Amino acid sequence: MPALQPPPDPEHEALEWFARLRQPGCDERLRQAFALWCQDPLNARAYAALEAYWQQLQVPAPRPRPRAVKVRRSRVGLMLGVLFLLLLALLAWLYWPTLQRLGSELHTDAGERRSVRLADGSTLHLDSASAMNVDLRGRTRQMQLVQGQVYLEVMLDGRALEVQVDDTRIQVFGTRLQITRHGDHDELVVIKGKATVSQGADQRMINAGERVTFSAAHINPVEKVDIQLVDAWRSGQLKARNLPLTEVLERLAGYQGQRVWLLDEQAAHRRISADFDLDHPAQSLDKLAAEQQLRLQGVLGHWLLVR
Template sequence: MPALQQPDPEQEALDWFSRLRQPGCDEALRQAFANWCQDPLNARAYAQLEAYWQKLQAPEPVRPRPRETRLRRSRVGLWLGLLFLLVLAVLAFLYWPMLQRLSCELHTDSGERRSVRLADGSTLHLDSASAMNVDLRSRTRLLHLVQGQVYLEVMLDGRAMEVQVDDARIQVFGTRLQLARYSDHDELVVLAGKAAVLLGGDQRMVNAGERVTFTSTRINSTEKTDAKAADAWRRGRLQVKERPLVEVLERLAGYQGQRVWLMDEQAGYRRVSGDFDLDHPAQSLQQLASEHHLSLHGVLGHWLIAR
C-alpha cells in the first residue's frame, strides 16, 4: 500500500496566508485557521511566513545623502592672490614710464641729456627721462612729446609744424621753444617767434619771452619768463624763481630715476628760488632739503620720501 502523505506546515501556512487575505474571508474560516494553529509546527510555520512578509513590506531605510562639501577658499591662498596683484600693480606703476619711453622713437634715460638733428634740419634737445615721436613725412611736421622736456630749434622749410601734448596741440610759428611735462600740468616757453596752444575750443597765443601752463581741461594765462633760466638745464643747471617746492623736488629726483612722495602736502606749495646742479642731483636734493628743514629717505631706489 502507498505511504500516507505527511502534511507540509509551510505549504499549509502559505495556503492559509492566501485564503485569509481573500475578500470572502468570514468568521468560520478564521475559526478553522485558529484550530489549525493549535499545532505548534503549524503556528511556527505561519509565524515565519508572516515575519518574512512584514520584512518584504517594510520600506527600505533612507540612506543619508553625503553632504556636499563646500570648498572653502583658503585664506592663505586669498591673501597670496591679493599680494600678487598688489605686487603687479606696484611694478606696473614703477616701470610703466620707462616702458613707455622705450616704445618711443626718441628717448633718454634718467640723468641723460641728448641732442638729435632731424631730417628737416631741426634740432631737438631732450632732457632727462624724456620721450618723443616724430613724423616729418606729411605737409605738416608732427611731433609728440610723451614724457619729460624738450628744447626745439626749428628749421623753417615752408611746412607747418605741430607738437602734440596729450589733448593739446601747439602750432609752431617760431624757431626756438621749449615744452615740458610735469605731474599736474604741462608748460610751453617761447624763446623766439610765436606759438599757439589749442585745447578743445580754447586757444592761447604765446609770444617770445612768455610761458604758459595748461592741463587737460584748460589753458592758463601767459606770463613773462627768463629765457636764460628756462633753458639752463641744457648746461646742467636748474635755475628756478618762485616755483613750488614739490616741482623742484620732482625735477631733481627725476634726474636720479626717483619719484617724490612729499608727506606734508602744504609744504609742497612753498616757493623756491635757487640754482641747482643737475649733474649731481643727490647733492642738490640734500641742499634743498636742508634749506626747507626736510628729511629725505630713499625706498628701493624708486621712491624718495620727503617729510
C-alpha cells in the same frame, strides 16, 4: 551485456552548445543541429537558463557617481590673490614710465641729456628721462612729447609743425620753444616766434618771451617769463625762481630716476629761489634738504621720501 549509456545531462549539453555556437567555424549545419536539440523542452530550458546567466555577467557594473567637490574659499588664498594683484599694479605703476619711454622713437635715460638733429634740419634737445615721437613725412610735420622736457630749434622748410601733448595740440610758427611735462600740468615757453595751444574750441596764442601752462581740463592764462632761466638745464643748471618746492624736488630726484613722495603737506607750498647743479643731483638734494630742514630717505632706489 551492453554498456549502460549515462542519462543525458541538459545543462552540460547546453554548455557544450554554448561554446560551439561561438566558435569561428560555426556554420548553418551546426545551427540546424542545435535547433533540433532545442526541440526537447528540457534542453531548451537548460540553454535559456545558461543564456540568462551569461547576460547577467555581461551587464556592466554601475559607475560610481562622482562626489561633488565643494570649493571652499580660503581667506588666506583670497588675501594672497589680492596681494598678488596689488603687486602687479605696483610694478605697472613703477615701470610703466620706463617702458613707455623705451617704446618711443627718441628717448633719454635718467640723468642723460641728448641733442638730436632731424632730417628736416631741426634740432631737438632732450632733457633727462624724456621721450618723443617724430614723423616728418607728411605735409605737416608731427611730433609728440611723451615724457620729460624738450627744447626745439625748428628749421622752417615751408611745412607746418605740430606737437601733440596728450589731447593738447601745439602749432609752431616760430623757431625756438620749450615744452615741459610736469606731474600735474604741462608747460610751453616760446623763446623766438609764436605758437598756439589748442584744446577743442579753447585756444591761446603765445608770443616770444611768454609761457602758458595747461592740463587735460583747461589752458591757463599766458604769462611773461625770463628767457635766460628757461633753458639753463641745457648747461646742467636748474635756476629756480619762486618755484614750488615740489617741482624743484621732482626735477632733482628725476635726474636720479626717483619719484618724490612728499609727506609734509605744508612744505609743499614753499617757494624756492636758488641755483642747483643737475649734474650732481644728490648733492643738490642734500643742499636743498639742509636749507629747508627736510629729511630725505631713498626707498628701493625708486622713491624719495621727503619729510
